[in-house]
Amino acid sequence: MKLPLGQLSSHLERGLSGLYLIAADEPLLVTEATDQIRRAAMERGFDERSLFVADRGFRWDTLLNEADSLSLFASRRIVELRMAAPKPGDAGARAIRALAEDSDPDRIVIISIMSKLDRNTAKAVWVRTVEKAGVLVDIRPVTRQDLPAFITRRAKRHGLTIDRDAAELLAVRVEGNLLAADQELAKLRLIREDGHLDADAVLESVATSARFDVFRLSDAVVAGDTERAMTVLEGIRSEGLQPPLVL
Numbered sequence: 077m078k079l080p081l082g083q084l085s086s087h088l089e090r091g092l093s094g095l096y097l098i099a100a101d102e103p104l105l106v107t108e109a110t111d112q113i114r115r116a117a118m119e120r121g122f123d124e125r126s127l128f129v130a131d132r133g134f135r136w137d138t139l140l141n142e143a144d145s146l147s148l149f150a151s152r153r154i155v156e157l158r159m160a161a162p163k164p165g166d167a168g169a170r171a172i173r174a175l176a177e178d179s180d181p182d183r184i185v186i187i188s189i190m191s192k193l194d195r196n197t198a199k200a201v202w203v204r205t206v207e208k209a210g211v212l213v214d215i216r217p218v219t220r221q222d223l224p225a226f227i228t229r230r231a232k233r234h235g236l237t238i239d240r241d242a243a244e245l246l247a248v249r250v251e252g253n254l255l256a257a258d259q260e261l262a263k264l265r266l267i268r269e270d271g272h273l274d275a276d277a278v279l280e281s282v283a284t285s286a287r288f289d290v291f292r293l294s295d296a297v298v299a300g301d302t303e304r305a306m307t308v309l310e311g312i313r314s315e316g317l318q319p320p321l322v323l
Contacts, residue, residue, distance in 0.1 A: 081105065081216070084109060084112060084113075085112070088113065092117060092184060093210045093211045094179050094183065094185065095185045095187075095210025096187065097206045097210065098110055098113075098186070098213040099188070099213075100215035102215065102217070103190050104254045105254065113184075113186055121152050122184055125155075125156065126153065126154070126155050129157075130160075130164065131160075137171075139171055143183060152183070153183055155175075155183060155184070155185045156185075156188070157186070158188050160189070161190075161191045169200065172202045173202050176202075176205045176208075177205065220292075220304075223250075226254070226257075230258055230261055231261050235271055236261060236264065236272070237273070238272075239273065245278045245282075246260065246278050249278070260281075260282050290312065293322065
């Protein structure tokens with residue numbers, strides 16, 4: 077099934093699936109969702125963990141052998157697979173489908189991908205097999221419009237209160253980089269004794285960590301937002317993106 081990220085906590089309270097797939101362009105959200113699932117599993121006695129990183133030359137049979145093996149020390153285990161992109165190749169797709177089709181009550185498989193599933197990939201057989209057998213955690217991108225509200229919620233998690241102007245200013249400085257936003261809030265919590273953030277505090281302490289791409293530029297152009305289009309254009313220029321890609 078497909079599960080929105082906001083419903084993951086209540087899902088884990090009710091019980092665990094044997095298979096999870098988390099994929100998004102935001103490393104912060106993917107990592108936190110993975111950690112949340114892992115903690116819930118460990119609380120239920122899954123006390124052995126095997127981690128695999130599917131880089132170039134990865135042997136998929138190693139993953140399958142580990143998933144099928146029995147431990148001498150623990151009967152319940154977590155098998156984690158990390159991928160940079162949702163492109164496992166033919167061998168990887170077969171291995172993931174085999175894991176999805178071979179359920180084991182004493183095993184939980186967590187697949188985390190630091191890239192979103194595009195429309196074509198979401199229709200791939202291995203993804204649909206995972207979605208049918210387990211849980212596909214649906215992480216929606218945090219848009220520029222939603223970023224101040226996201227920052228306000230994250231500030232609260234860090235024990236901070238933040239003015240609307242300060243949240244907007246921080247959004248400008250960390251757009252496209254949620255990890256930087258969270259790191260800046262963690263830093264500000266250490267230096268702001270009263271736990272309150274205004275625009276001056278952000279100006280004094282937060283460097284620009286925004287990241288832009290040509291898709292944000294095209295969105296601004298289509299929307300007729302000249303000011304934002306020029307801001308994004310300057311951002312991707314400073315990052316060294318080649319002009320033909322922009323064109």
